[in-house]
Amino acid sequence: MKKVISQATIDRLPLYFRTLRLVEEEDMQIISSDELGRRLDITPEQIRKDLATFGQFGRKGIGYDVRELKDRISNILGLQNKWRLAIVGVGHLGGALANYVNFASLGFSVVALFDNNKKIVGTEVNGIKINSVTRMKKIVAEKEVDIGVITVPAAEAQSAADLLVAAGVKGIWNFAPAKLSVPPTIPLVNEDLSVGLSALSYHMSQD
Amino acid sequence: MKKVISQATIDRLPLYFRTLRLVEEEDMQIISSDELGRRLDITPEQIRKDLATFGQFGRKGIGYDVRELKDRISNILGLQNKWRLAIVGVGHLGGALANYVNFASLGFSVVALFDNNKKIVGTEVNGIKINSVTRMKKIVAEKEVDIGVITVPAAEAQSAADLLVAAGVKGIWNFAPAKLSVPPTIPLVNEDLSVGLSALSYHMSQD
DNA sequence: TTATTATTGTAACCAATTTCACATTTGGGA
DNA sequence: TCCCAAATGTGAAATTGGTTACAATAATAA
Numbered sequence: 001m002k003k004v005i006s007q008a009t010i011d012r013l014p015l016y017f018r019t020l021r022l023v024e025e026e027d028m029q030i031i032s033s034d035e036l037g038r039r040l041d042i043t044p045e046q047i048r049k050d051l052a053t054f055g056q057f058g059r060k061g062i063g064y065d066v067r068e069l070k071d072r073i074s075n076i077l078g079l080q081n082k083w084r085l086a087i088v089g090v091g092h093l094g095g096a097l098a099n100y101v102n103f104a105s106l107g108f109s110v111v112a113l114f115d116n117n118k119k120i121v122g123t124e125v126n127g128i129k130i131n132s133v134t135r136m137k138k139i140v141a142e143k144e145v146d147i148g149v150i151t152v153p154a155a156e157a158q159s160a161a162d163l164l165v166a167a168g169v170k171g172i173w174n175f176a177p178a179k180l181s182v183p184p185t186i187p188l189v190n191e192d193l194s195v196g197l198s199a200l201s202y203h204m205s206q207d
Numbered sequence: 208m209k210k211v212i213s214q215a216t217i218d219r220l221p222l223y224f225r226t227l228r229l230v231e232e233e234d235m236q237i238i239s240s241d242e243l244g245r246r247l248d249i250t251p252e253q254i255r256k257d258l259a260t261f262g263q264f265g266r267k268g269i270g271y272d273v274r275e276l277k278d279r280i281s282n283i284l285g286l287q288n289k290w291r292l293a294i295v296g297v298g299h300l301g302g303a304l305a306n307y308v309n310f311a312s313l314g315f316s317v318v319a320l321f322d323n324n325k326k327i328v329g330t331e332v333n334g335i336k337i338n339s340v341t342r343m344k345k346i347v348a349e350k351e352v353d354i355g356v357i358t359v360p361a362a363e364a365q366s367a368a369d370l371l372v373a374a375g376v377k378g379i380w381n382f383a384p385a386k387l388s389v390p391p392t393i394p395l396v397n398e399d400l401s402v403g404l405s406a407l408s409y410h411m412s413q414d
Numbered sequence: 415t416t417a418t419t420a421t422t423g424t425a426a427c428c429a430a431t432t433t434c435a436c437a438t439t440t441g442g443g444a
Numbered sequence: 445t446c447c448c449a450a451a452t453g454t455g456a457a458a459t460t461g462g463t464t465a466c467a468a469t470a471a472t473a474a
Contacts, residue, residue, distance in 0.1 A: 014405040018384055040386050052453060060452040061440035077405045078412025096303035106401055171411040177225055179247050187410035189403045194313055196396045197380060198221040198284045203394035204378040205285025259423060267422040268470035
């Protein structure tokens with residue numbers, strides 16, 4: 001199963017998935033690419049092309065089986081893995097992510113928190129104890145952490161990434177506005193909020 | 208000034224901007240596309256092409272004037288506007304954004320907070336009072352809010368957007384995992400965190 | 415002054431992505 | 445049974461985005 005799926009398609013799959021879950025709750029068993037597109041503002045052709053990337057399982061003249069499509073997308077995205085997250089940097093954003101309920105519904109769980117501020121080490125957020133970053137290796141192993149989430153200031157982001165990689169995480173989700181260097185075997189996704197906000201500013205300035 | 212700049216380019220401009228600020232602090236007056244690219248893992252050709260979209264102001268054989276390039280990008284992104292934000296939904300994420308320092312350094316400021324939970328209306332976060340959503344129109348006008356930030360649950364996101372539009376905001380930054388309908392004159396940027404996290408999951412699942 | 419090196423700007427090419435057009439399949443109704 | 449309407453799947457065309465190659469320019473050193 002080594003079919004390449006484009007990044008553009010991968011970024012749309014979560015949207016399909018979330019819509020299929022809603023549709024399922026409405027007790028729809030079958031959905032057409034047209035209806036799915038209408039709900040997401042994506043053309044039906046685009047959706048069919050995306051889905052065709054990983055085999056054909058729609059039924060001509062009918063549409064797609066909601067349950068089957070949803071499960072298939074979930075598998076492609078690897079959501080069956082129930083990834084375990086550790087958050088490094090328990091400031092406002094890190095704390096918010098530790099409490100973020102939408103993760104749980106996708107099968108992700110926050111299992112560890114790290115900070116280098118002695119004042120908060122030992123306290124708990126959402127029932128999870130904050131540890132010193134010096135204990136990262138031990139705790140990442142113990143708690144079987146898969147994903148490291150970086151919510152430290154930009155200047156400290158690279159060293160947080162280095163510690164996470166050394167501790168053995170399999171992927172990194174970076175919120176710091178900084179370019180990180182990690183081994184090519186470790187997937188890295190950047191979630192720099194200022195990019196989106198700046199893009200909004202740009203569009204608001206045009207007319 | 209009606210030159211079209213591609214979304215791909217717009218999304219890279221904030222990265223250039225942030226790097227130029229760092230470079231400026233290092234007292235560099237001139238930077239080459241090569242050096243800028245090295246710091247961001249973007250090819251120098253790509254950078255030159257992006258910058259060429261809005262005129263030529265590099266100097267052949269020399270490079271780009273750091274200050275000038277930074278100011279120019281700031282203007283293109285509309286950051287000189289000092290946009291004023293209102294956050295709707297003061298849960299964990301909304302609260303974190305109300306405290307987020309990186310905004311201020313880009314010239315954005317949070318000037319109003321709204322929630323429909325009576326228990327928190329009247330309290331303050333980061334010195335900003337939480338108002339009832341019923342007072343949105345009045346307060347958006349009073350505080351001269353430009354941008355509405357949506358951090359309510361998905362099911363309430365559309366009505367939050369409707370209220371913001373009715374109150375006169377000029378743009379919307381949406382964190383709820385939902386597709387919003389807004390008038391085409393109102394720029395909308397979606398910041399669905401589950402998209403990035405799912406993409407990370409996908410890449411981690413590949414062999 | 416002239417050659418050399420560094421570096422931009424851009425045209426031409428190539429790759430990725432999206433849109434278009436349509437053949438094909440399915441179920442339902444006459 | 446046969447036709448029609450509703451859909452998918454997909455090749456081809458169009459568009460968008462990225463890479464390559466190189467001419468042009470500027471500073472510096474010989």
